[in-house]
Amino acid sequence: MDLDALSRRSGEWLRGTGPESDIVVSSRIRLARNLAKYPFVARADDALKSEIEELLHTTLLKLPLPKRLDYVKVDQLESLDRQLLVERQLISREHAESEGARGVCISDEENVSLMVNEEDHLRIQVLHSGFSLDECWREISEIDDIIEESVTYAFSERLGYLTACPTNVGTGIRVSVMLHLPALVVTKEIHKVFGALQKINLTVRGLYGEGSQAMGDFYQISNQVTLGKSEEQLIDNLKAVVPNIINYERRVREALIKDRRQELHDQVSRAYGILRNAQTISSEETMHLLSSVRLGINLGLIDDLEIPTINELFIHTQPAHLQKLQKRHLESAERNVARARFLRHRLSGRS
Amino acid sequence: MDLDALSRRSGEWLRGTGPESDIVVSSRIRLARNLAKYPFVARADDALKSEIEELLHTTLLKLPLPKRLDYVKVDQLESLDRQLLVERQLISREHAESEGARGVCISDEENVSLMVNEEDHLRIQVLHSGFSLDECWREISEIDDIIEESVTYAFSERLGYLTACPTNVGTGIRVSVMLHLPALVVTKEIHKVFGALQKINLTVRGLYGEGSQAMGDFYQISNQVTLGKSEEQLIDNLKAVVPNIINYERRVREALIKDRRQELHDQVSRAYGILRNAQTISSEETMHLLSSVRLGINLGLIDDLEIPTINELFIHTQPAHLQKLQKRHLESAERNVARARFLRHRLSGRS
Helix, strand or coil: HHHHHHCCCCCHHHHCCCCCCCCEEEEEEEEEECCCCCCCCCCHHHHHHHHHHHCCCHHHHHHEEEECCEEEHHHCCCCCHHHHHHHHHCHHHHHCCCCCCCCCEEEECEEEEEEEEECEEEEEEEECCCCCCHHHHHHHHHHHHHHHCCCCEEEEEECCCCCCCCCHHHEEEEEEEEEHHHHHHHHCCCCHHHHHHHHHCCCEECCCEEECCCCCEEEEEEECCCCCCHHHHHHHHHHHHHHHHHHHHHHHHHHHHHHHHHHHHHHHHHHHHHHHHCCCCCHHHHHHHHHHHHHHHCCCCCEEEHHHHHHHHHHHCHHHHHHHHCCCCCCCHHHHHHHHHHHHHHHHCCC | HHHHHHHHHHCCCHHCCCCCCCCEEEEEEEEEEEEECCCCCCHHCCHHHHHHHHHHHHHHHHHHCCCCCEEEEEHCCCCCHHHHHHHCCCHHHHHHHHHCCEEEECCCCCCCCEECCCCCCCEEEEEEEEECHHHHHHHHHHHHHHHHCCCEEEEECCCCCCCCCCHCCCCCCCEEEEEEEEHHHHHHHHHHHHHHHHHHHEEEEEECECCCCCCCCCEEEECCCCCCCCCHHHHHHHHHHHHHHHHHHHHHHHHHHHCHHHHHHHHHHHHHHHHCCCCCCCHHHHHHHHHHHHHHHCCCCCCCCHHHHHHHHHHCHHHHHHHHHHCCCCCCHHHHHHHHHHHHHHHHCCC
């Protein structure tokens, strides 16, 4: 797989074409699976990990899957390429940073990613643009079934799928949506949302998963429980809750545009101006300003830019992407200069 | 005189063509004169003020002066037009706000302004772009001589010209230069300059004279003493001191560009970006950002803008100018919106 080429294009999930994509950036489902005849990754020695990796690597590439897949041996990648895959949401930070034989199978459009020897032997992920949990579920079920025809998963009649971490036991499913909630953030209403979600066992995370800070007003909302409910129930739960958050964000946006249009217009225009003119800019400030601009586009306050461009910039201005573009290691200060140059270039010709 | 037309064009002194005009915006000399046979303005009743105004008005317009002059009866102007002349540096704030018959004679290029019934019966002002005190002196002496052929000034052999305020007695001269000192401000070296100037009896003021705050890093430096020295000595004094300040500012600019080029480039570029994109902006922020951009142009960090445009914007974004442009009274918040629109319009097409 050509990771240089990957760093310059974008996955389908950034295209901003799915339902409700002004607020729901992407929908994601992942399944945690393990092979019955091997110990969990944390319990496997190097030789065993290699054996598991070898087995899954070969199996996955031979599967009659509906999508063309490429396999990448993560342990053989440079640190920069591993970081690139993290920024791309194709592997987890844990997978990038762990030890031993491991890999990832990626589909052409980056909707499907199959991590081998992450916390579990196999992590199946399907990602789609917008609020598309049904599409994700259809696709991931099909993939899961096809894989299960070739391997034997660790499964208990009583508990369901067995996983390395008890929080995943049962369905092994995590259903999540990535929401852009700038209006709820600016009015501080977001805390009410967090409180309500916690009570119904949903988790909120930042752009890059567990422990990551919410940057650019992006929030990943996902199920906490995997046991005692069916996959469909867990998906239905999120499908029932998310529209309320979408409506809440929309109502607050409407109120903002009604009561503070001038101020909001000023804020998003200045953000756009700074992104097109800065000579050095941190990742944090970039996310913050891109979030403003994204809101501005969705509210019709900025009309010469499109959502996919902004979605892409969130990812392409991350450290590894910038370094891949420059084809060399960059210190933080150099990255800030490269990031500003990239933004000016990508946003130029729009005044 | 058509003040609507005036509000849309600029005086010669904003053209940025004079010597050292990267730092010295303009040079100015004014002479305070009074008529021998009348009491000072503060001591004259309305009838007397009208008589003085009538006399000087008629006399000034008949003089064989080298420039075409227009006369404006300041007491008959709307408050907005008076403010316009203040912003334009053609009359003082005191002249705009005082009572009774008073006027101002203005030359086509706005280099010459003759205020009638300000603090003194007559205040002669000559203003030029850049560091041009000799030019100002040649021109103002000639005007002063020509006027003196038609009227008798209050003059004492012992004291010199008699003026309403004792600080002007003697030569009645005030020699001043308007300096743009952003590098000395940003490095806080400016305080050393102030200290040094005070010791040698020079005064520092902001853009709009006595008591006004220095905005946009502009400082007016002028003589404090008018008695006991000849006009030439006072002018020579400023001519000797100002080059030191110019060199100091230049040295600090060079050091900044050497040591903090990236940071400086970022700062001036962002300032430019905000000016081209804000939807609402205060006068103070505008001055601050224009000052950055002016420095950026002078250091070659911004190459699609010229100094005269920026000099003009400092004046044309002032409250009265904006209101003349809109042909109506604007509240502060409306002015901020009008100012932002004007800036976007004037700076558009430059990306």
